[in-house]
Amino acid sequence: MAARVGVVLFPGSNCEHDVVEAIRALGGEADIVWHGDRSLGQCDAVVVPGGFAHGDYLRPGAIARFSPIMGAVAQHAAAGGPVVGICNGFQVLTEAGLLPGALQKNAGLKFVCTTASLRVDSTHSVLTSAVPHGTVLQVPINHFEGNYTCSPATLAALRAGERIVLRYLDNPNGSMDDIAGICNDGGNVVGLMPHPERATSALLGSTDGVPLLRSLLATPSAVLEV
Amino acid sequence: MRFEVQVEVRLREGIADPQGQTIERSLPHLGFGGVSGVRVGKSIRFTLDAASEEQARAEVADMCTRFLTNPVIEDSAVSIEAVDAAGVA
Numbered sequence: 001m002a003a004r005v006g007v008v009l010f011p012g013s014n015c016e017h018d019v020v021e022a023i024r025a026l027g028g029e030a031d032i033v034w035h036g037d038r039s040l041g042q043c044d045a046v047v048v049p050g051g052f053a054h055g056d057y058l059r060p061g062a063i064a065r066f067s068p069i070m071g072a073v074a075q076h077a078a079a080g081g082p083v084v085g086i087c088n089g090f091q092v093l094t095e096a097g098l099l100p101g102a103l104q105k106n107a108g109l110k111f112v113c114t115t116a117s118l119r120v121d122s123t124h125s126v127l128t129s130a131v132p133h134g135t136v137l138q139v140p141i142n143h144f145e146g147n148y149t150c151s152p153a154t155l156a157a158l159r160a161g162e163r164i165v166l167r168y169l170d171n172p173n174g175s176m177d178d179i180a181g182i183c184n185d186g187g188n189v190v191g192l193m194p195h196p197e198r199a200t201s202a203l204l205g206s207t208d209g210v211p212l213l214r215s216l217l218a219t220p221s222a223v224l225e226v
Numbered sequence: 227m228r229f230e231v232q233v234e235v236r237l238r239e240g241i242a243d244p245q246g247q248t249i250e251r252s253l254p255h256l257g258f259g260g261v262s263g264v265r266v267g268k269s270i271r272f273t274l275d276a277a278s279e280e281q282a283r284a285e286v287a288d289m290c291t292r293f294l295t296n297p298v299i300e301d302s303a304v305s306i307e308a309v310d311a312a313g314v315a
Contacts, residue, residue: 059296066293095296102298109244149241149299174242 003217004029006043008073008089010053010064011035015086015197019049022197026210028217035067045082045126045216046073048089050142050195060088060103060145061095070096082126082219083189087143090181090191099184099191100158101150107174111144115206116194117169118180122162125183127190130215137208139194141172141180146193148179158182166192188219227308229274229282230315233294234303236267241299270294273313274306282306 005023009016009032016032023030033040035053040046053064064070070092077083077098085093093099106112120128120135131137150158155177158164166181173193181192196209237243245266253261276282283306290302309315 058294062293062296094298100298102296104242104299105244107242107244109248147242147244151298174244 003044003219004031004042005045005047005216006031006033006040007047007049008033008035008069009049010051010067010092012053012055013049013051013088015050015088015195018195018197019047019086022200022209022213023047023217025200026213026217028213033069035064035069038068038072040069040072040076043076045084045219046076047216048073048083048085048092049197050087050089053088053092056088059095060091061093064092065096074098077184077189080186080188082216084127084216085189085191086195086197087146087193090193091145093189093191098189099182100154101148101176101182103145103193104147104149104174105145106143106147106172110173112146112172113140113142114172115139116141116172116180118166118194119169120165121167122165122183124162125165125187125190125215126219127181127183127192127196127212127215128165129187130218131211135211136169137166137212138199138206139196139208139212140198140206141194143173143193146173146175148175148177148182148193150176161185163187165190166194227276227278227282228311228313229276229279230307230309230313231272231274231282231286232305233270233286233290234267234305235270235290235295235300236303237265238299238301273309279306279308
């Protein structure tokens, strides 16, 4: 059975349909889950998509972390279920404490909207498990606050645990250690600034997001009901 | 008791401040020399009813930790002033 992915919709999310379409095009099942619900229903994986959840008021993700659905997302993550935060979704996961560090305004105050070259630096995550180490992928980025920042101790832990999943070849935003994406200790929670769902068709300029999303769909996970 | 509260949210020492850097680079072009160390933060003001100043301070500290700041990159300076019901100090 194809994996079923729950895509969380906050007021202000704007990439949820792109994620749903990309997952369906790859043979998965995908449904939108409203942020005000307390249950994810039955799903194998959760994607927190990009956008501006709750208008990014106060800080990106600062209000979204208190949305009712986030309790179920945290439970899903704690049970080992895959959770992927893309762009604003990455910001939400850091604010929620599901991933360490924070995403600061880009160096030079530049909004970046381009295609980035990413290197897969760890296969120890639900998003990269099926992609060979060192693979370079062309994936769109589109953000103002993607400058990953954390304490030296956290950075050391990320490096030692092979938790820096994706690095930029040409750092576009000042991100520490060229970080484009990281994962938690278990590798089941991943956050990344680039948008793999926007690189799933040659018509969109790249299909390099496909192996990432395929990894997610192939992740063996019992169907959890949270 | 009623308190006027001002929370200044600041980037922690050592955290890069792209807004502050941009302002600092701009000022000399406008003829303002000798400026350094520009840091940009935000100011959050509100009125708080609490039993005592101690309780008000504890509550504001909790707000800062859980919501108003991201402790990974920000800290805060809080000022609290007791006022009467009309908001007069």
